[in-house]
Every structure is written in C-alpha cells, then in structure tokens.
Amino acid sequence: MAEKxxxxxxxxxxxxxxxMNHPKPxxxxxxxxxxxxxxxxxxxxxxxxxxxxTLDQIAQAAELSKPNLLYYFPSKEAIxxxxxxxxxxxWLDPLRAMDPTGEPVEEILAYVRRKLExxxxxxxxxxxxxxxxxxxxxxxxDALEGELKNLxxxxxxxxxRWSAExxxxxxxxxxxxxxxxxxxQHYADFDVQVxxxxxxxxxxxxxxxxxxxxxxxxxxxxx
Amino acid sequence: MAEKxxxxxxxxxxxxxxxMNHPKPxxxxxxxxxxxxxxxxxxxxxxxxxxxxTLDQIAQAAELSKPNLLYYFPSKEAIxxxxxxxxxxxWLDPLRAMDPTGEPVEEILAYVRRKLExxxxxxxxxxxxxxxxxxxxxxxxDALEGELKNLxxxxxxxxxRWSAExxxxxxxxxxxxxxxxxxxQHYADFDVQVxxxxxxxxxxxxxxxxxxxxxxxxxxxxx
DNA sequence: TCAGAGTTTGACCAATTGGTCAGAGACACG
DNA sequence: CGTGTCTCTGACCAATTGGTCAAACTCTGA
Numbered sequence: 001m002a003e004k005x006x007x008x009x010x011x012x013x014x015x016x017x018x019x020m021n022h023p024k025p026x027x028x029x030x031x032x033x034x035x036x037x038x039x040x041x042x043x044x045x046x047x048x049x050x051x052x053x054t055l056d057q058i059a060q061a062a063e064l065s066k067p068n069l070l071y072y073f074p075s076k077e078a079i080x081x082x083x084x085x086x087x088x089x090x091w092l093d094p095l096r097a098m099d100p101t102g103e104p105v106e107e108i109l110a111y112v113r114r115k116l117e118x119x120x121x122x123x124x125x126x127x128x129x130x131x132x133x134x135x136x137x138x139x140x141x142d143a144l145e146g147e148l149k150n151l152x153x154x155x156x157x158x159x160x161r162w163s164a165e166x167x168x169x170x171x172x173x174x175x176x177x178x179x180x181x182x183x184x185q186h187y188a189d190f191d192v193q194v195x196x197x198x199x200x201x202x203x204x205x206x207x208x209x210x211x212x213x214x215x216x217x218x219x220x221x222x223x
Numbered sequence: 224m225a226e227k228x229x230x231x232x233x234x235x236x237x238x239x240x241x242x243m244n245h246p247k248p249x250x251x252x253x254x255x256x257x258x259x260x261x262x263x264x265x266x267x268x269x270x271x272x273x274x275x276x277t278l279d280q281i282a283q284a285a286e287l288s289k290p291n292l293l294y295y296f297p298s299k300e301a302i303x304x305x306x307x308x309x310x311x312x313x314w315l316d317p318l319r320a321m322d323p324t325g326e327p328v329e330e331i332l333a334y335v336r337r338k339l340e341x342x343x344x345x346x347x348x349x350x351x352x353x354x355x356x357x358x359x360x361x362x363x364x365d366a367l368e369g370e371l372k373n374l375x376x377x378x379x380x381x382x383x384r385w386s387a388e389x390x391x392x393x394x395x396x397x398x399x400x401x402x403x404x405x406x407x408q409h410y411a412d413f414d415v416q417v418x419x420x421x422x423x424x425x426x427x428x429x430x431x432x433x434x435x436x437x438x439x440x441x442x443x444x445x446x
Numbered sequence: 447t448c449a450g451a452g453t454t455t456g457a458c459c460a461a462t463t464g465g466t467c468a469g470a471g472a473c474a475c476g
Numbered sequence: 477c478g479t480g481t482c483t484c485t486g487a488c489c490a491a492t493t494g495g496t497c498a499a500a501c502t503c504t505g506a
Contacts, residue, residue: 026482027473027474027482027483029473029482029483030482030483033483047357047358047359048272048274048275048358049271049272049274049275049354049357049358050275051271051272051274051275051276052271052272052273052274052275052358053274054462054463054464055463055464055465056462056463056464064484065484065485065486066464066465066485067465067466067467067484067485067486068483068484068485070464070465070466071482071483071484074465075464075465076464076465127357130353130357130412130413131272131357133412133413133415133416134270134272134350134353134354134357134412134413135270135271135272135275136270136415137415137416137419141415141419144415144416144419144420145419148416148419148420149419149420149422152420169438169442171435171438171439172431172434172435174420174421175428175431175432175435176435177420178409178410178413178417178420178432179406179409179435179436179439181409181413182405182406182408182409182413183402183405183406185405186401186402186404186405187401189353189356189357190353190356190357190401190404190405192356192359192360192364192367193356193360193367193371194401196360196364196367196368196371196372197367197371197372197375197376197397197400197401198397199372208395208398209398209401211395212394212395212398212399212402213402215392215394215443216394216402216439216443219392219442219443220438220439220442220443249452250452250453250503250504252452252453252503253452253453256453277492277493277494278493278494278495279492279493279494287454288454288455288456289455289494289495290454290455290456290495290496290497291453291454291455293494293495293496294452294453294454297495298494298495299494299495
C-alpha cells in the first residue's frame with residue numbers, strides 16, 4: 001500500500017541515513033538489500049515504535065525472509081540503531097544552517113521553512129523520531145543531552161543577541177526553538193489528525209501551513 | 224519509579240476517564256482494582272503504544288496477576304479502549320469552552336492556557352493520544368472525523384467571524400487550532416527532549432512556556 | 447454462621463516473538 | 477569450468493505473548 005509513492009519520493013530525495021550508515025555495502029546485492037531493509041524498517045518502526053514492530057513485519061515489507069534480514073543485520077536493535085544513527089544529524093542540519101550574519105527574521109523564517117519541508121518530504125523519519133522520544137528516548141537520550149543541547153544552546157545565544165540588538169523582539173530562545181519544532185513536526189507526526197480535521201478534500205496542508213507559520217513568526221518576531 | 228508523584232497528582236485531579244467508563248463498579252474491590260488497572264495501563268500504554276505494551280507489564284504495574292486483570296477486563300483491547308473512550312471528550316473540553324460572546328484574543332489565550340495546563344497535569348493522557356495518532360489512529364479515526372472535526376469546524380467559523388469583524392487578525396482558523404494543539408502538547412509529548420535541552424536544572428518549563436505562548440498568540444492575533 | 451457471590455491464582459495453551467544453524471543455491475573470478 | 481565466497485532458506489528453538497479454566501480463596505449479608 002502506498003509503496004509506489006513512498007518509493008518515488010524516496011528516490012527523489014535521499015536522506016543521509018541510507019548512505020552513511022552501513023559504511024561498506026560491498027556488493028551490489030548487499031547495497032540493494034540493506035537499502036530495502038532500512039526502507040521497510042523505516043515504514044514499520046515509524047508507525048509502531050521499536051517495541052511494537054516485529055522482524056516479520058519488516059521482512060515482509062522488504063520482501064525478504066526473516067533469516068535473510070538477520071544475514072544483513074545482527075538484530076532488530078541493530079536495524080533500529082542504524083536508522084536512528086544518521087537521523088539526528090540530518091534533523092539538525094536546518095538549525096545548523098541558521099546564519100549568524102544573516103537578517104534575523106529572515107534566518108528564522110528560513111529555518112521554519114526548511115523544517116516544514118522536512119516534515120513534508122520525510123514524514124516517516126519525523127515519526128520515527130517522535131516515537132523514540134515518546135517512549136522516553138532510551139536510545140538517543142545521550143545525543144539529545146549532548147549534540148542536540150549544544151547546538152540549541154549555541155543558537156539560543158545567537159537569538160538572544162539578536163534580541164539584545166533590537167533586531168527581533170525579546171523571547172525565550174529555547175522556547176522559540178521548541179515552538180518551531182512542534183509547529184512544523186506536527187504536520188508529519190499528527191498527519192492523520194490533520195487530514196481527519198481538514199476533511200477528504202484537503203489537498204496540500206503544507207502550502208497553507210507555510211503561509212500560516214510565516215505570518216505567525218513574522219508577527220511574533222518583528223520588533 | 225515515580226509512582227508516588229504519579230499517584231499524588233492523580234489523587235489531586237482526576238480525569239473523567241476513570242469515573243465514567245466502567246459505569247458500575249459495584250463493589251469496593253471492583254472499584255479499587257479497575258482503577259488500579261486503568262492507572263497502570265495508562266502508564267504503560269502511554270509509553271509504549273498499544274502494540275508495544277504487554278499485559279504482564281500492566282499487571283505488574285497494577286500489582287495484580289495477569290488472570291486477575293482479565294477478570295476485570297475481557298482483553299488488552301478492552302483496557303485500551305476504556306482508556307481512550309473518555310479521553311477525546313476530556314481533551315476537547317477546553318475548546319468547547321471557547322465562548323463566542325467573549326473577547327476574542329482573551330478567549331483564545333484562555334484556550335491556550337487551559338490546553339497547556341492539561342499538558343502539565345495529564346502528560347500521560349497526552350502521550351496516549353499522541354501514540355494512538357502516530358500509529359494511524361486505528362481506534363479513534365471515526366471520532367476524529369466526526370466529533371473532533373465537527374467541533375473544530377464550528378470553532379473555526381467563530382474564529383473566522385472574529386477575523387471578519389476585525390477583532391483579531393485574519394488567519395487560517397484550522398491552522399490556528401493546529402498550532403495551539405502542537406505548541407501545548409509538545410511539552411507533554413516531547414517532555415524528555417524538552418528536559419534534555421533545558422538541562423538538569425530545568426525547574427518548571429511550563430511557567431516559561433506560558434509566558435512565551437501568551438506573547439506569541441497575543442502578537443499574532445492582536446490586529 | 448454459612449451459603450452464595452465475588453475474587454484470585456497456578457497451570458496451561460496456542461500463537462508469535464527474536465534469533466540460530468546447517469546446508470542449499472547463486473555468483474564471481476581465476 | 478571449478479572453487480571459494482556470498483546469499484538465501486526451511487527447520488528449529490526458547491522465550492514471550494494474549495488468553496483460558498478449574499479450583500481455591502474471601503467476603504458479604506441473611
């Protein structure tokens with residue numbers, strides 16, 4: 001179900017994840033199968049979370065036998081870990097790209113747009129992340145308290161400076177960043193609810209979402 | 224772990240859920256045990272989602288034997304369903320309370336505050352809901368497309384009217400509501416991440432969150 | 447006090463789970 | 477062509493899963 005569109009979208013844009021994690025897929029077959037497994041696992045894990053997903057589900061989605069899965073990955077854990085490994089980095093790239101020398105409001109709006117695009121183009125990755133955090137982030141807590149916190153702290157200083165210089169209004173930088181995360185990821189994570197509320201005909205919530213969010217952050221931040 | 228505080232908080236405030244669902248807990252024992260089961264199930268389901276949770280986990284958390292669980296509820300499904308049954312209603316109450324005759328900006332801010340309070344006081348309920356939606360809302364899709372959609376549509380008309388009357392700025396009402404949901408629920412659902420970023424000493428993110436959100440929606444909505 | 451209802455449990459069950467393993471096929475390459 | 481490596485699979489395993497059941501225990505009210 002919906003396999004084709006998933007694959008289409010996937011071939012259009014590919015996240016780091018699949019490239020960098022299994023560093024040396026030597027043979028063509030290995031390349032193809034590890035990819036298929038990670039694709040399938042992303043589908044399954046992002047929907048049911050780690051504990052709610054089964055190897056059989058993943059194997060079936062990848063059109064491989066279960067023992068064959070375990071030929072490429074040593075365990076269920078390993079598949080999940082591989083998926084998660086690159087994700088945080090990719091997820092933070094848009095924030096990293098926030099330019100200290102740019103025009104503050106524009107920089108923040110650009111961040112919002114990039115984050116919203118990610119929700120649109122990689123909803124499964126967003127849900128995988130959401131699931132992991134909902135479940136207490138047992139496998140990425142360290143990264144959250146390290147890599148993530150550091151980057152956020154750094155950018156918070158930048159935002160505070162912009163405030164101090166009077167170029168944007170004074171807001172709590174951490175909560176500003178939280179709000180960007182929640183507002184943009186909502187459209188991926190709560191996709192079902194968004195569509196249920198907007199009704200059948202809801203073509204592209206993302207176009208309207210972008211307009212709304214630009215208004216919101218422009219009015220919030222402009223001094 | 225954290226059982227005491229959970230229980231304290233629970234005795235302070237009790238959601239509809241536990242009262243209205245099992246309509247006739249005749250004996251004292253029944254009353255006590257169904258309550259313990261639902262409490263435990265809320266803990267477990269909200270963390271692992273339906274599929275990721277086991278009866279053994281719930282039984283252990285409720286300090287009952289597994290067959291004893293199944294003496295009070297016919298199945299795992301039934302426990303989950305009971306939990307979910309009252310939840311949507313409770314969750315929507317704050318939106319229902321939005322008064323058409325009130326002052327627009329104040330009404331919306333009041334909604335934001337009530338919603339944020341719910342995230343603070345009932346984070347497990349919020350996570351239960353989030354888990355269900357992340358997994359495609361198989362058990363509440365109908366309610367989302369019915370009850371939820373209707374209420375949101377109704378309130379959207381109201382918000383549009385306020386806009387037309389020039390009492391608040393013109394925004395897409397549906398997305399305004401989405402933004403309130405995502406911003407407030409974020410503090411419950413992504414609790415772990417919020418605390419990881421704010422660091423150990425993060426006392427009460429909610430106090431600061433309220434200040435931030437009031438600023439945000441005031442600046443967004445005030446014409 | 448005692449019978450009947452309400453409550454609890456250990457033993458059990460079939461299905462599913464993550465994972466193993468020996469061997470069979472497929473493939474590359476000299 | 478043949479051999480060694482890579483790929484794949486059916487059969488299997490122990491543990492866990494949701495759920496059953498008869499028998500035992502406990503509580504209540506007449």
